[in-house]
Amino acid sequence: MTHHFLGPILVLSGQKYQPTAAWGFYFETFASRFTRLRFFRWWSDRELVDAQRVKLHTEDQRPAEKTAAAPPAEDTMTPSVLPVVRHLPILLLFLGPVVPERLYPATEDLVNRNADFGVRLYQTVSSRTDDNVLLSPFVLSAGLMALLSGTGGSTLNQLLQGLTLAGLDPEVLPDQFRTLRDLVPQRAMNLQQGMAIFPAEGLSMSLSYQDLVQSKFGGKFQSLLYTSVPEALDAINTWAQEQTGTHIQQMLSTLDPQTQLLVVSAASYQARFSPNFNQTFTQNERFYVNKYRVVMVPMMFRAGKFFLAYDRSLKAGVLQLPMADGAAMLAVLPDEVTDITSVEEEVTSEKIQAWIQKLKKTKLEVQLPCFMLERSYSLKNILQTLDITQVFQDDADISKMGAAKGVKLSEVYHKSVISVDESSSDPSGAGGESTVFSTPPPRLTFNRPFIFIIYQEGTGSLLLMGRVTNPAEK
Numbered sequence: 304m305t306h307h308f309l310g311p312i313l314v315l316s317g318q319k320y321q322p323t324a325a326w327g328f329y330f331e332t333f334a335s336r337f338t339r340l341r342f343f344r345w346w347s348d349r350e351l352v353d354a355q356r357v358k359l360h361t362e363d364q365r366p367a368e369k370t371a372a373a374p375p376a377e378d379t380m381t382p383s384v385l386p387v388v389r390h391l392p393i394l395l396l397f398l399g400p401v402v403p404e405r406l407y408p409a410t411e412d413l414v415n416r417n418a419d420f421g422v423r424l425y426q427t428v429s430s431r432t433d434d435n436v437l438l439s440p441f442v443l444s445a446g447l448m449a450l451l452s453g454t455g456g457s458t459l460n461q462l463l464q465g466l467t468l469a470g471l472d473p474e475v476l477p478d479q480f481r482t483l484r485d486l487v488p489q490r491a492m493n494l495q496q497g498m499a500i501f502p503a504e505g506l507s508m509s510l511s512y513q514d515l516v517q518s519k520f521g522g523k524f525q526s527l528l529y530t531s532v533p534e535a536l537d538a539i540n541t542w543a544q545e546q547t548g549t550h551i552q553q554m555l556s557t558l559d560p561q562t563q564l565l566v567v568s569a570a571s572y573q574a575r576f577s578p579n580f581n582q583t584f585t586q587n588e589r590f591y592v593n594k595y596r597v598v599m600v601p602m603m604f605r606a607g608k609f610f611l612a613y614d615r616s617l618k619a620g621v622l623q624l625p626m627a628d629g630a631a632m633l634a635v636l637p638d639e640v641t642d643i644t645s646v647e648e649e650v651t652s653e654k655i656q657a658w659i660q661k662l663k664k665t666k667l668e669v670q671l672p673c674f675m676l677e678r679s680y681s682l683k684n685i686l687q688t689l690d691i692t693q694v695f696q697d698d699a700d701i702s703k704m705g706a707a708k709g710v711k712l713s714e715v716y717h718k719s720v721i722s723v724d725e726s727s728s729d730p731s732g733a734g735g736e737s738t739v740f741s742t743p744p745p746r747l748t749f750n751r752p753f754i755f756i757i758y759q760e761g762t763g764s765l766l767l768m769g770r771v772t773n774p775a776e777k
Contacts (some may be wrong), residue, residue, distance in 0.1 A: 418652035437678040437769035439570035446498035453704035465691035477519035496570035497546030499523040509705030529562040547571035577627035582725040610662035635754040666744035674774035679718035
């Protein structure tokens, strides 16, 4: 049986399935609903047993003589109703919809601005290559905002504009980012990341700025002797290993001995879907890299109810895959006749939010390739394309770091790793179950280049964004 995803219509054995309107942004997953219903059932059963025990105890204490029972008062509750009413506020809390955390307006604004910058950076990077792409906008923003906090004058203004932070008070940005950073529990999210400021030894740097980098942005500040290239490389690579749990072994392989200042960021993420894909159903399938190249890759499979949307203007389907750690992936699959670059050119943070709002629960069979990406970038030229130029020039003003005039940013390095497979958060290692439907539902197969976006559901923070052109390559 052949299944295809063609435009807005999923085709199965000649039958057409039309995705319908949105449910909105505040949706809940099966896991969260099941947990709350299980709690409801446990609590009700417990209270019912307690009530029955009280009833039996009361009957045991009654005199032996039989007397006519008095009719119950109008407000008397039966044991089966009593537990529900007594604990109605608690039950309503657990049975109510799961909604994202309520953010302070300033924090929500910062989330949106970071997403704007992350998408613009992704577009610039992806437009320069046909290969796989992977960026971690959250940790990148942390490093560049830490840099911004050490600048002044026109350098500061240009960074504010380039990072889509124009109009914000740079003096309060560190505290605002600290608030946001506390809402993204990185270690608990299978996300290991870090940023660092590495100035050259001999440069006078303010102790207050060093403390700001560490306390507000969660970064490292360390002076390096760049004229001793092997030692400087070892220090940076060791730092990257520590930040990513050794998933990144080598951050850099070369360095300019004339380096004055570096901003470095690294991230590693292990996707753990909830429910996860069962490895039993994984099998090698064709992946169409382009019209002329086909590769065989492990293709995961799961049947169930998924959240799906379709963007008619871009001719692309959007599948939402919840993670076990509070994050979620949006997998964006252009139609077979649609060039992925045309979709990338139109993606914005507002567009991503619109996709989330249009998601509709749908019965599907999903096939997604396993892949592992490891991508590194020197972002100086990319950032200059985004009109961030002066900080790299001789007239850069980084006086708030405590540095003398003439000191400039040499380079911005970024490296990310992501692994997407059937990995489960279940300690037993049990695989996810596929639902068996009486009639096979439509099948959505990611067998050609697609975009993926990973964000934290609680805050909406954009964590990773990438493109899978060839899942057989890193």
